[in-house]
Amino acid sequence: MSQASTQKLVAVAILALLLLIWQFLPPALGVPKYIVPTVSDMLTELGRMYRRENLIANVASTAIFTVLGFAIGSALGAAIGYLLGLSAFWERVLSPYILALQIAPKVAFAPLFIMWFGYNSTPKLLVTVLIVFFPVLVNVLAAMKTVDRDMVNLARAYSLNRWEIFKKVEFPSTLPNLMAGLRIASTLAVIGVTVGELVGGNTGLGFLISYGGGQANAAMVFNAIVLLTIIGIVLYSVLVWAEERLLHYIPKKDH
């Protein structure tokens, strides 16, 4: 058997083992199902959520705002990262503010956004945009500062103008860092949306978590967490897929 198929087999075996332990260990230890629900409890609850709690609409809302917040936040982060990267002056003037905002816990802004915009989708979108913005900005800015000066000089010697130098040398040079920033941002986007929905939403998986928590329905909370994780994994996988295609010219390291 090849090594790859052995790996797959072991991975599936571990998953099966985990699910079995989850199904049988808590009842065996006498843990009640409102504390730790079993796998079958969760599946039953998932069916009920589908019929009674508008599960599809809630998943769709969270997924859409995750992607939307990720797209807007990373576009803004990249745009400002590149602009600051082109101007050493503004980068120096604004860097203390960027650092302060980067350190400030973004999710703590959620109640403020609800006070300003009310109980609708705007606050959760804003939290997501804000949380996604910084890792992208910081990665892009760091990459712009480390573009090979000799490469830029070569482009200048070849009579490229400022815009062409950006387009043909600087932007492609920063692509690996931009992609790394986007990958980090994709995982944060799920957190942003969840917090927005937890604090003041009436739709989405974050809302189902606080609703289920209020009813002591642990199975509902677990299900929502699993679905949030799946949304995050899908977004992350899309980015990894895109990165492998965009950065095909970087030789892969063997592990």
Place this chain on the structure above:
Amino acid sequence: MALEFTGVTKTFTLPDGKDLTAVRDINFTVGQGEFVSVVGPSGCGKSTILSMTAGLYQPTSGAVRVSGEVVTKPNPHVGFMLQKDLLLPWRTIIKNVEFGLESRGVPKAERRERALFELDRCHLKGFEDHYPYQLSGGMRQRAALARTLAIDPAIILLDEPFSALDAQTKLLIQNSFAETIQEAGITTLLITHDLSEAVIMSDRVLVLSERPGTVMREIPIDLPDRAHPLKRRQMPEIHQHASEIFTLLRLDQRAA
């Protein structure tokens, strides 16, 4: 004259406000088709000479002329190559060779044709669609030479282009560069710290003093086979010239 330095001095202002004179009163000329090397102790301003020829910055006083015209901005008639190949890793080899032509209004078909011609001349036929990471260090430097030649420069500046290569590759690439440069009939200024490299490859060697660098001596190398450094390496005169430069640079005393 292809290249002419007259009374060139370059002073930099350091971040702490002090002035640093990198080169002082440099005078030399390089004739059409000539291959001239510049050697000198480290920090003597070799790279400053190169940057001023490329037009990346201007002398504080004096003038640099390429084909009789004073260099005041990045000069499209100067091609330069560094120790790093500076190939764009996201472009194929042929697209890298075309890079220098893209901002010069050369039509696409002609760009491709010229790139193919230069790749052939640099013995890289068949590697057009490879990416830089798929090539060895020596092949990458040849690709960089092809890119440099593709812009049809009046002069090429080589800044230690062989110093990152292993000893054997270096000999082969020196030979291949010498052949290609001879065949193209192109004026070349080579900056190097390798004394024997300077002697085997050049028509003439300029020896610079310590900073602020100035031309201490011009040593003509009147030997045949400039296009074949491997053959020249066997000639006894090479060692005489190299040891003459060695003495000029007082390397033995500096080692003490």
